Amino acid sequence: MDRQYIRDNDVIERYLKGALAADEEQAFEEAYLGDAELLDQLQAAERLRDGIKELDSAGGLGRSRPRWQQTLASPRYAMAATVLLAVSLGFSSVLYNENQVLRGGGSQTPMITRFVALESVRGGNVPETAAPAQDELIVLLLDAGIVAYDTYRAVITRRDGERSEEIWSRADLAPQLNGAIAVGLQGRMLRPGIYEAKIDGRMNGWAAGRFEEVALTSFVVAPRE
């Protein structure tokens, strides 16, 4: 039983839950008996498994938030954001580079007035944000996933029943802000409705056009009160 077989067939996970066939179990045990590296992998996976179960028992699961979201939610960040707004962060080169629309050239650079952190949630509440003003700049912070791709592509789509309309896309993106992809959109692009933000990843050397899906997040732009 070699490493590739063990990895491709989830042998460690199935061993830990006692789901290997007898011959597979024997082969795996003989493999790790004299293989310190494989034994390390097995013991680390076991601690991870036990840790998740213990954390769940302690009620610690379900409150997990990405580090960058914790940062955004912190008072210190809020204070910093206020200061940054005061000095017109709209000139931020990171965000500016992410937005082709802005680079296309308006005569006036809009103010960044809102950060919207979007987390991919299945079966949970869809994130909602109030519709921006026409000249407002909304910065979407999107999950970049755990796998480190060389570049990313972001596509923002507005959904209207069966119809969907791509309102913004850009490839060759790199994660910013603690691993999030920052996308700046002018307020007039986000009229009330349902939207999807899709992030795909790509490795250098892949065939042209090949991407792998990283995250797909829906969000709602609600009418302004």
Next chain:
Amino acid sequence: MCNEPRWNLTRAVPCLFREAPGVRSIVVETPDHALEAQISADFVKRIGEGDRRAEEELVRRYQRGLIYLLKRRTRDPQLALDLTQETFRIAIEKLRQSPIEQIERVGAYLRGTALNLASADVRKYARRATTVDSNAVDAAADGVVGPFDQVSTDQVQRLVRKLLDELPVQRDREILVKTYLQDEDKSVICEALGVDSAHYNRVLFRAKQRFRELLTTAASQRGLKVVG
């Protein structure tokens, strides 16, 4: 030709470098059946010739794995240690007497012996006084721990929390939770989350790798020597 066993780095690497001075790195293959057979033959030969260092190497190589295996089977750490010592006693006695190549795979032989002991009258075997004259067998009772064994439960929970927080995509966190908490099969998880097998493998592999790094750091901060 370098005849040193390739799994024994302290002996094989200097030997290979002597033969090929231009070599800057050596790829050491992971154990497979052929290599295991080579290792076994080396142990059988050397222990049969009365090489006490070979006995120590045998214990060093298989001790952690045997203790882990026996702990899983018996759920009794002390009994696992006793049975490990007994397994080595039986194996070394046999290897000292056996003609070359009678035991083709030492690992399989040790596993079989250990499991037989565990499933037999384990207490009787485990408490029996060790009779073989071998420092290696005595050392097997010391209870070599894994590099992560001394990381406390609380610490592990904090590391799991950290790992989950480092996964920005909810879907990837769900892969871990469904795999390790809910014990769901890969195919079920992939279908439920709309991911393919390659993505699942990648997330799980990276997450385990990262968790191992976190464990290793935590263990080293406790002043332990981290192996591996």
